[in-house]
Amino acid sequence: MPEAPNNSTTDYNTLTEKNKKCLEFIEDVTSNPDEVQLRVLSDILTQNATVEYLHRHGLSGQTDRETFKKLVPVITYDDLQPDITRIANGDRSPILSSHPISEFLTSSGTSGGERKLMPTIEAELGRRTLLYSLLMPVMSQFVPGLEKGKGMYFLFVKSESKTPGGLLARPVLTSYYKSNHFKERPYDPYTNYTSPNETILCQDSFQSMYSQMLCGLCLNQEVLRVGAVFASGFIRAIRFLEKHWAVLCNDIRTGTVNPVITDPVVKEAVLRVLKPDPALAEFIERECSKSSWQGIITRIWPNTKYVDVIVTGTMSQYIPTLDYYSNGLPLVCTMYASSECYFGVNLNPLCKPSEVAYTLIPTMAYFEFLPVGNNDQDQEPNPVDLSEVKLGQDYELVVTTYAGLYRYRVGDLLRVVGFKNKAPQFSFICRKNVALSIDSDKTDEVELHQAIEKASGHLVPFDATLIEYTSFADTTTIPGHYVIFWELSVKGSSTHVPPSVLEDCCITIEESLNSVYRQGRASDKSIGPLEIRLVEPGTFDKLMDYAISLGASINQYKTPRCVKFAPIIELLNSLVVSNYFSPKCPKWFPGHKQWNNMN
Ligand code: AMP
Numbered sequence: 001m002p003e004a005p006n007n008s009t010t011d012y013n014t015l016t017e018k019n020k021k022c023l024e025f026i027e028d029v030t031s032n033p034d035e036v037q038l039r040v041l042s043d044i045l046t047q048n049a050t051v052e053y054l055h056r057h058g059l060s061g062q063t064d065r066e067t068f069k070k071l072v073p074v075i076t077y078d079d080l081q082p083d084i085t086r087i088a089n090g091d092r093s094p095i096l097s098s099h100p101i102s103e104f105l106t107s108s109g110t111s112g113g114e115r116k117l118m119p120t121i122e123a124e125l126g127r128r129t130l131l132y133s134l135l136m137p138v139m140s141q142f143v144p145g146l147e148k149g150k151g152m153y154f155l156f157v158k159s160e161s162k163t164p165g166g167l168l169a170r171p172v173l174t175s176y177y178k179s180n181h182f183k184e185r186p187y188d189p190y191t192n193y194t195s196p197n198e199t200i201l202c203q204d205s206f207q208s209m210y211s212q213m214l215c216g217l218c219l220n221q222e223v224l225r226v227g228a229v230f231a232s233g234f235i236r237a238i239r240f241l242e243k244h245w246a247v248l249c250n251d252i253r254t255g256t257v258n259p260v261i262t263d264p265v266v267k268e269a270v271l272r273v274l275k276p277d278p279a280l281a282e283f284i285e286r287e288c289s290k291s292s293w294q295g296i297i298t299r300i301w302p303n304t305k306y307v308d309v310i311v312t313g314t315m316s317q318y319i320p321t322l323d324y325y326s327n328g329l330p331l332v333c334t335m336y337a338s339s340e341c342y343f344g345v346n347l348n349p350l351c352k353p354s355e356v357a358y359t360l361i362p363t364m365a366y367f368e369f370l371p372v373g374n375n376d377q378d379q380e381p382n383p384v385d386l387s388e389v390k391l392g393q394d395y396e397l398v399v400t401t402y403a404g405l406y407r408y409r410v411g412d413l414l415r416v417v418g419f420k421n422k423a424p425q426f427s428f429i430c431r432k433n434v435a436l437s438i439d440s441d442k443t444d445e446v447e448l449h450q451a452i453e454k455a456s457g458h459l460v461p462f463d464a465t466l467i468e469y470t471s472f473a474d475t476t477t478i479p480g481h482y483v484i485f486w487e488l489s490v491k492g493s494s495t496h497v498p499p500s501v502l503e504d505c506c507i508t509i510e511e512s513l514n515s516v517y518r519q520g521r522a523s524d525k526s527i528g529p530l531e532i533r534l535v536e537p538g539t540f541d542k543l544m545d546y547a548i549s550l551g552a553s554i555n556q557y558k559t560p561r562c563v564k565f566a567p568i569i570e571l572l573n574s575l576v577v578s579n580y581f582s583p584k585c586p587k588w589f590p591g592h593k594q595w596n597n598m599n
Contacts, residue, residue, distance in 0.1 A: 011189075012147075015147055015189065018137070019136075019137035019140055020137075022133060022134050022137035022138075023137055023138070023141070025134070026134060026138070026345075026347070026359075026361075026420075027421065029361060029362050029363055029423070030359060030362070030420045030421040030422065030423035031421045031422060031423075032422065033362040033386050033387055033421075033422055033423040034385065034386065034387035034422075036362040036363055037362050037366055037367065037385065037386050037387070038065060040362065040363060040364075040365065040366050041063070041065055041068060041366040041400065042063040042064070043402075044365075044366060044400055044401070044402055045059070045062070045063040045068060046063050047097075047098055047099070047402065048094075048096075048097055048098050048404065049061045049063075049098070050094060050098055051094045051095065051096055051097060051098055051404065052093065052094060052095045052096075053083060053095060053096050053404070053406065054072065054406065057071050057072045057073065058071045059071050059072060065385075068400075072406050072407050073407065074368075074370070074381045074383060074398055074407045074409060075406070075407060075408055075409065076408075076409050076411075077109070077111050077116050077408075078111060080405075080408070081111065083095050083096060084104075084117050084119070087101055087104075087119060087163075087165070087167070088104065088117060088163035088164060088165055088167065088169075089163070089164050089165045090163075090164065090165025090166060091165070092165075095404075096119055096403075096404025096405070096406075097119065097121055097402075097403055097404035099121040099122065099123065099402075099403075100121065100122075101119045101120065101121060101167065101403075101404070102120055102121055102122045103120060103167055103168040103169065103170065103175060104117040104118060104119060104120070104163065104167055104168070104169040104170075105117070105118040105119075105120050105169075105170070105171065105172040105175060105339035105340075106118075106169050106170060106171050106339065107338070107339040107340070108171075108339075108440035108441065108442060108516050109411060109431070109442060110442070110514040110515065110516055113447075113513075113514045113515060113593075114514070114515050114592045114593060115169075115515055115516060115592075116339075117163075117169060118172075118339040118340050118403075118405070119403050119404050119405070120172075120175070120339075120403045121402065121403045121404075123402060124341075124401075124402060124403050125175075125176070125179050125181050126181070127342065127363075127364055127402070128172075128176055128181070128337075128342050129181045130363075131335065131337065131342040131344075131345065131361060131364065132335075134345050134361070135190075135334045135335060135345060136190035138334075138345060138346075138347055138349060139332070139334065139349055140190075142348075142349060142350045143225075143305050143306065143350070145224070146189075146190065146224055146225065146305070147189035147190065148189075148224070149192075149222045149223060149224035149225075149303060150192050150193060150194050150219060150222045150223055150224065151190075151191075151192065151193050151194070151223070151224070151225045151226070151227065151308070152193070152194040152195070152216040152219070152223045152225070152226045152227075152301065153193050153194075153195065153226070153227050153228060153308070154195070154209065154212055154213075154227075154228040154233060154234060154236075154237040155173070155177060155193075155195065155200045155212075155228070155229070156173075156200065156205060156208055156209075156233075157173070157174040157177050157178060157200065157201055157202075157203060157208075158170065158171050158173075158174050158519075158523075158524070159203065159523065159590040160174060160590065161590040161591030161592075161595065162591070162595075163591075163592075163595060164595055169591060169592075171339070172337075172338075172339045173229065177197075177200055177201060178201065182197075183197055183201075194212070194215045194216045194218075194219045194222070194223060194273075195211075195212040195215055195216070196211075196215065196269035196270070196272065196273065197269070198211075198265045198266050198268070198269035199211040199212045199215065199266055199269055199270065200212070202263055202265075202266045204263065205523070205524060205525070206260070207260065207261050207262070207263055207266055208266075209236075209237065209240050210240075210244065210248070210258075210260060210261060211257075211261060211266050211269070211270045212237075213237065213240060213241055213244070213248060214248055214251055214252070214257070214270055214273075214274065215270060215273045215274075216301075217248060217249075217252060217280070217284055217300070218252060218273050218274055218275070218277070218280070219273065220280070220284075220300055220301050220302075221302070221303065222303075223301040223303060223304055224303055224304065224305055225304060225305055225306055225307075225308055226297060226301060226304050226307055226308070227307055227308030227309050227332075228309055229309070229310065230309060230310050230315050230439065230440065231309045231310060231311045231315040231318035231319070231322055231331075232315065232318060232438065232439045232475075232479070232480070232526060233309070233439070233526070234307065234309045234322070235318055235321055235322065235325075235478060236478065236479060236526060238293075238296065238297070238325050239478040239479070241288070241296075242288070242293065245284060245285070245288040246285070246288075247260075248284070249281040249282075249284050249285045249288075250281070251274065252274070252276075252277050252280055252281040252284065253276065253277070253278050253281035253282075254276055255274055255275055255276030255277070256274075257270050257271060257274065284300060287299045287300055288300075293324075293325065294324055294325070294327065295324075295325070295326070295327035296325050297325050297326040297327070297329065298326060298327045298329065304326075304329060305329070305330075306329055306330040306331070306332045306349075306350070307322060307326050307329050307330070307331050307332065308332045308334060309322070309331065309332075309333070310333050311331050311333055311353045311356075312333050312336075312353065312356050312427070312428040313428050313430060313431065314430070314431075314434065314437040314473075316353060316354075317473065317475045317480075318475060319331065319353055321475070321478075330349075330350050331353050332346075332349045332350065333346055333349070333353065333356045334346055334349055335358070336358040336360075336426075336428060338410060338412075340399055340401060340405055340408060340410055341364055341365045341399050341401045341403075341405075342361075342364055343358065343360050343361070343364060343365075343367075343397070343399075344358040344359050344360040344361050344364070344426075345358065345359060345361065346358055346359070347359050347420055347425070355417075355427075356427060356428070357417045357418055357425035357426060357427050358414075358425065358426050358427075358428065359420045359423055359424075359425045359426075360386065360423065360424070360426065362386060362423060365399045365400060365401045365402070366399070366400040366401075367385075367386045367397065367398070367399060367400075368383035368384065368385060368386075368398040368399075368400070368407065369383050369384050369385075369386070369388075369389050369395035369396070369397065369398065369414075370382075370383045370395055370396040370398055370409070371383075371384065371393060371394070371395055372393075372394040372395060372396055372413055373394065383395075383398050383407075386423070386424065387422065389416045389424045390416060391416050391417075391418070391419075391424075392415070392416060392417075393415070393416055394413055394414070394415045394429060395413070395414055395415075395416070395426075396409060396410070396411070396412065396413055396414075396432065397409075397410045397412045397413075397414055398410070411431055411432045411433075412428065412429075412430075412431055412432070413429040413430050413431070413432060414426035414427065414428060414429060415427045415429050433445070433446075435448055435471065435561055435562040436448065436471055436472075436473045436482055436562055437473060438473055438475065438479065438480040438481065438482070438520065438526065438527045438528075439479070439480075439520050439524070439526035439527055440516060440520070440526075441513075441514070441516045441517040441520050441527060442514075442516065443482075443513055443514065443517060445561045445562065447512075447513060447514060448471060448513075448561060448562075449561065450512060451508070451509040451510075451512035451513055452466070452469055452484065452509060454508055454509075454512050455504075455505040455506075455508040455509045455512070456505065457508075458501050458504050458505050458508065459488065459497060459501070459505070462490070462496070462497045462498075462501065463490065463491040464488045464489065464490045464491070464497050465488065465489050466486055466487070466488060467487045467488065467489050467540065468486075468487045468539075468540035468559050469484055469485060469486050469487070469559075469561075470484075470485050470540075470543070470559060470560055470561060470562065470563050470572070471483060471484045471485070471561060471562050471563070472485075472562060472563050472564065472569055473562075474531070477528055478528075479525065479526050479527055479528045480527065480528060481527060481528035481529060481530060481531060482509075482527075482530045482531070483530075483531045483532075483533060484509065484530065484531070484532050484533070485532075485533050485535050485539070485572050485576075486532050486533070486534050486535065487534075487535050487536075487537065487538075487539050487540050488534060489537070499578075499580055502532055502534070502578075502580040503580050503581065503582065503583045505532055505580070506529070506530045506531065506532050506580055506581060506582035506583070507530075507582045507583060507584060507586065509530055509532075509582075510529075510530050510582050510585075510586035511586045511587065513586070515588060515592075515593075517586075518585075518586045518587065518588035519588050521585050521586055521588070522585040522586060522587065522588040523588055529581040529582040529583075529585075530581070530582045531579055531580065531581050531582075532579065532580045533572070533573075533576045533578075533579045534576065534577050534578050534579070534580075535572060535575045535576055535577065536575045536576075536577055539572065539575040540559055542571065542575065543559065543568065543571065543572065544557055544559070546567075546568065546571055547568075
């Protein structure tokens with residue numbers, strides 16, 4: 001990275017000026033969002049006037065909202081799959097976008113067990129950079145002086161694959177970190193991280209984490225903010241420190257890098273930061289060897305002002321753990337984004353996690369909103385515009401992007417909780433149909449059901465059948481893991497299902513889950529082994545009695561396939577007779593199954 005300019009007054013003035021411009025931009029686009037949205041839609045439709053998809057739906061160059069809404073349907077990924085498959089197989093004609101599709105971004109949302117592929121174009125990188133550039137000017141209004149220190153962010157790249165037609169397929173953040181927008185970013189005190197680029201770009205997740213942690217420890221006094229993308233990732237980093245602090249301290253004491261770092265580029269980058277510092281090593285050792293890790297973040301990085309991680313949506317399950325490790329530092333959710341499109345920013349970042357609201361930036365894409373609740377299955381969905389949403393109403397987000405998604409249902413449910421000027425602000429309610437999630441995995445009930453049905457086949461030779469089940473995402477372990485409560489009926493009291501068979505059931509469930517789950521287990525190690533807890537006969541009747549005592553209707557009661565309510569989990573746990581873990585990791589390969597000739 002280039003050196004910091006040395007004239008600090010000018011530097012500060014430039015920074016203030018830059019911040020002012022960003023805040024003015026936000027003021028501007030939120031003051032007339034509908035005008036901006038009309039312009040964005042017209043730009044997208046002009047740019048893509050000749051694409052096959054729009055022609056197919058009867059659009060022949062019109063760029064006005066009315067015609068667009070009349071002719072172009074609201075769709076889901078399944079509707080788009082044939083076009084995506086053509087592009088993946090090498091069709092370079094302008095199917096969705098007049099600009100060449102530069103790569104596919106692999107979403108953590110899946111279809112048929114595989115990651116969804118989102119087309120993207122080169123210019124989208126600029127739009128992502130723009131959204132990132134708004135975050136620190138917003139933050140600096142609330143926490144001044146952040147330019148004086150560093151951010152310790154644990155950022156990672158994941159493996160990439162190639163489609164049969166030769167396009168790269170990789171997660172959006174991997175694409176971003178590997179782009180020049182990130183690698184060649186000009187010096188900016190707000191993107192001054194403790195992790196050298198080489199450590200972030202290291203493909204080996206262990207070496208990447210080790211080297212990032214080592215640099216973060218060496219620079220502990222300079223760190224003013226810490227974070228990762230999602231809460232689960234940050235907790236994994238703390239867990240890593242718990243396991244490896246002794247060797248890390250050894251490196252700090254001696255100024256040498258442990259041989260676990262075999263990547264010469266990473267080693268060299270770390271050695272630029274690492275200097276022998278016995279006093280620091282001793283200090284870290286003292287803190288880490290204390291029996292309690294409460295407040296470990298503020299103890300080791302004493303100047304930290306906040307923890308920058310997403311704790312909205314399913315990530316809210318990690319708030320208590322983060323509060324514990326950080327001694328209640330503010331948990332800051334700065335942005336809301338996806339592979340399809342980067343959506344918006346939190347303009348009040350020091351608010352409580354439960355009050356986080358994201359302001360969609362109207363220049364990012366053309367946004368529409370499907371009202372939730374009045375969505376008759378047989379009726380054509382009728383989304384409203386950004387300027388038409390109502391306070392307190394829930395909506396599913398629909399986007400039209402520069403990269404060639406038209407009226408695409410993202411699957412996120414949002415609630416309007418306020419306004420910035422004339423632009424609505426949304427709280428993130430949930431991703432539709434997600435029953436279980438530990439990291440970026442999203443497992444729905446149907447998938448879970450199919451996986452469990454398949455696994456229960458192992459019980460047949462033992463005259464046992466699965467009567468009922470439910471599940472929960474257990475985040476008390478690090479990493480968290482899926483827990484499935486099973487009630488079995490066993491014919492003939494002498495029959496007994498051997499533990500190894502129940503372990504086979506665990507691994508069969510895991511093998512049947514989607515590729516994001518299996519990647520989390522096998523490659524990222526962000527999800528722990530799946531656990532089956534056998535419960536006493538009659539447990540699910542007790543569960544029903546309990547639900548009815550809380551007001552559930554006896555006629556309508558259905559066993560929940562996923563439970564979150566602590567008293568219910570406690571009840572289930574109190575009736576567990578034995579438990580079994582998956583004995584190995586499920587199989588996972590980068591890229592889609594069909595690209596690897598595995599079907
Ligand atoms: P991906 O498809 O893997 O790019 O993940 C994008 C999805 O992650 C979004 O559609 C949301 O469901 C979720 N997500 C992203 N940002 C946030 C956020 N700030 N709060 C809650 N969920 C988020």
